[in-house]
Amino acid sequence: MKLTLNNNSKFLSAPSIRQFSNRMKNIDDCINLTIGQPDFPMPDVVKNAYINAIKEDKTSYSHNKGLIETRNAVSLYFEKRYGFKYSSEEIIITNGASEALDTALRSIINQGDEILIPGPVYAGYIPLIKTLGGIPVYIDTTVTDYKVTADAIEAHITSKTKAILLNYPTNPTGVTLAYNEVYDLTEMLKTKEIFIISDEIYAENTFSGQHTSFAQFDSIRDQLLLVGGLSKSHSATGIRIGFLIGAEYLIEKLTFMQAYNCICANVPAQIACIAALNEGLEAPQYMNEAYIERRDYLIQKLEALGFELDAKPEGAFYIFPNIKKFTDNDFEFCVDVLEKAHVAMVPGSSFTDIGKGHIRISYAYELDALKEGMRRLENYINKYYNL
Numbered sequence: 001m002k003l004t005l006n007n008n009s010k011f012l013s014a015p016s017i018r019q020f021s022n023r024m025k026n027i028d029d030c031i032n033l034t035i036g037q038p039d040f041p042m043p044d045v046v047k048n049a050y051i052n053a054i055k056e057d058k059t060s061y062s063h064n065k066g067l068i069e070t071r072n073a074v075s076l077y078f079e080k081r082y083g084f085k086y087s088s089e090e091i092i093i094t095n096g097a098s099e100a101l102d103t104a105l106r107s108i109i110n111q112g113d114e115i116l117i118p119g120p121v122y123a124g125y126i127p128l129i130k131t132l133g134g135i136p137v138y139i140d141t142t143v144t145d146y147k148v149t150a151d152a153i154e155a156h157i158t159s160k161t162k163a164i165l166l167n168y169p170t171n172p173t174g175v176t177l178a179y180n181e182v183y184d185l186t187e188m189l190k191t192k193e194i195f196i197i198s199d200e201i202y203a204e205n206t207f208s209g210q211h212t213s214f215a216q217f218d219s220i221r222d223q224l225l226l227v228g229g230l231s232k233s234h235s236a237t238g239i240r241i242g243f244l245i246g247a248e249y250l251i252e253k254l255t256f257m258q259a260y261n262c263i264c265a266n267v268p269a270q271i272a273c274i275a276a277l278n279e280g281l282e283a284p285q286y287m288n289e290a291y292i293e294r295r296d297y298l299i300q301k302l303e304a305l306g307f308e309l310d311a312k313p314e315g316a317f318y319i320f321p322n323i324k325k326f327t328d329n330d331f332e333f334c335v336d337v338l339e340k341a342h343v344a345m346v347p348g349s350s351f352t353d354i355g356k357g358h359i360r361i362s363y364a365y366e367l368d369a370l371k372e373g374m375r376r377l378e379n380y381i382n383k384y385y386n387l
Contacts, residue, residue, distance in 0.1 A: 011130035015123050020334065020344050031373040032344045033361045036171060036317065038235035040290075043283045046234055049275035053268035062267050064259040065251075066093025070270040074243050077277040084215045090251050092244040092258050093265045093273070096237075097201045097229040099258075100244035102128060104197050104225045107250075107257050109134040113162035118148035120320070120348060120355030122171040122199075134162070140354050145311045146175040146320075150188035163195035166214070169202040172351045172360040173320045174295075174313025179212045186217040197225045201242075202316040204233035204284035207292050211315070215245065222247050225254075232316075233284045234276050239269040291317045294363040294370055301374045302361075305381050310358075317364045320348065324357050326385055334359060341380035343373045 014022075024030045041047075053059070065071060071088035079085045094100040109115070111133035117125060119138040129136050139152050153164060169176040177185075189196055198214040215226045229242035242265075244254065258264075276283070298319050299309060307321035327333050330347040338344050348358030363370060 008131040008133065011127045013127075015350065020338065020346065023335075023338060024344050027338070027342050030338070030342045030344055031369055031376065033363075033365060033370070033373055034344050034346050036232070036362055036364055037237055038232060038287060038317070038364050039366055040235040040283075040287055042236050042239075043234060043276070043280040045279045046230075046236060046272045046276045046283075050239060050268050050272035053271040058271055059267055062093075062264045062270060064255050064264055065089075065091065066265055067267070067270045070273050073274045073277045074245075078213075078215070078245075082211075082213050082216055084213065086215070086245050087248070090245060090248050092251060092255060093270055094229075094242040094244050094258065095262055095265050096231060096240040097199065097227050097242035098124070099240075099262065099265075100227045100229070100242040101125070101197070101199060103244055103254055103257050103261065104227065105129060105132055105134070106261075107254050108162060108195055110162070112160060114158060114160040116153060116156050116161060116164040116194075118152075118166065118170075120146075120172055120351035120358070122167060123350050123352075125165060126352070129165075135160070137161070138352055138354060142310065142354060146170065146173040147177060147181060148185070150184050153185070154188060154192075157192060157194070161192075161194050163197055164189070165197045165199065167199040167202075169206060169211070169313075169315025171202070171316055172318050172346070172348070172355065173311060174316045174318045175311050176206060176315045177212060182212045182214060183217065186214065186220050189223065190219040194223065195225060196220055196223045197227065199227045201227065201229055202232050203228060205288060205291065205317060206315040207288055207295075208314060222249075225250065230273060230276055233287075234280060235283070235287070236269075236272075236276070239272060240266055241269045241273045290367075291363060294365075294367055295319065297367065297370060298361065298363055298374070301378075305374075305378055306385075317362060319361050319363065320355075320358050321361070322358050323348075326381070328357055330355075330357055330359055336384075337377065337380055340384070341376040343376050343380075 071091040109132040114135045114137045118141045203211040226245040230236040302321050306325045334347045346360040348355035
């Protein structure tokens with residue numbers, strides 16, 4: 001006997017990135033360039049804090065918002081780093097940025113609400129919105145170098161718009177916004193009665209200058225929910241520490257959603273978070289130096305092979321080349337490269353239809369792996385496209 005799940009469960013399926021991971025199982029020598037998992041070890045200061053927390057039996061529940069010490073560390077970090085101030089009462093420590101997004105969206109979406117999303121976009125947002133009864137509305141950014149504009153947002157706002165979900169630096173393009181570009185968006189958004197959810201998980205993986213956070217602009221404070229965490233900045237994907245930050249009137253209610261979902265975030269990881277923000281601030285810098293070297297190598301190599309770059313990555317650790325010189329079918333292209341060249345990449349169509357005709361390559365892998373992957377890709381291109 002098979003029982004029936006709720007109707008919205010139909011929107012849940014394995015993401016295409018995982019589908020490619022499954023295809024790789026039968027290829028022993030596959031070069032995997034699909035996953036956004038930093039290849040660096042978590043900094044020792046963070047590891048030791050985590051280990052010591054367990055040794056000292058700091059494994060009980062915390063406040064639903066998180067340990068006061070952790071929230072204070074997050075508050076001080078953002079004040080020193082970006083110049084904006086949120087109190088400990090305006091911060092929830094979550095089990096990764098993914099849970100922060102889940103808590104935010106669960107708390108605001110009603111059936112039929114429209115959520116604006118600039119695309120191409122991280123595929124994980126879409127099923128979450130749909131299973132909550134929301135309707136994703138995509139804004140095509142391919143005509144503006146993958147940067148959403150105030151005019152484009154305004155053109156998509158309707159009476160059903162509940163929120164806009166932003167992600168800069170972006171997955172999958174690596175593009176980010178300059179201060180004046182964020183300012184222009186906030187000047188328009190402050191006039192609209194909608195939520196602004198800003199996923200800034202890649203904030204510390206900004207390659208030139210300093211990341212501009214939407215939280216730096218007081219004009220949208222009552223609308224903003226800021227998402228961040230340690231997964232990318234400190235290569236700490238597995239310990240699951242994220243931040244959800246917003247005005248107190250919002251966080252007061254969102255805390256209940258957090259409480260009924262998971263009670264609290266992983267407590268040893270919360271203690272490790274304090275060490276990361278107090279003593280591990282150099283970690284993103286040495287990682288970014290390696291990412292820049294890898295990015296520059298890929299740009300040179302991919303362009304030499306005939307791929308086109310619509311925009312240069314300025315952050316995160318992804319590159320999103322256009323494959324129109326070879327084919328319009330990015331999915332079949334990636335399958336063929338996987339099966340014949342044993343290199344795994346992600347089809348651009350995985351990031352909504354706006355990403356069609358592109359591929360995403362993650363350079364969260366050591367340079368030697370990237371070089372071998374590009375050697376195989378070059379052999380494949382020379383053999384099958386004879387360009």
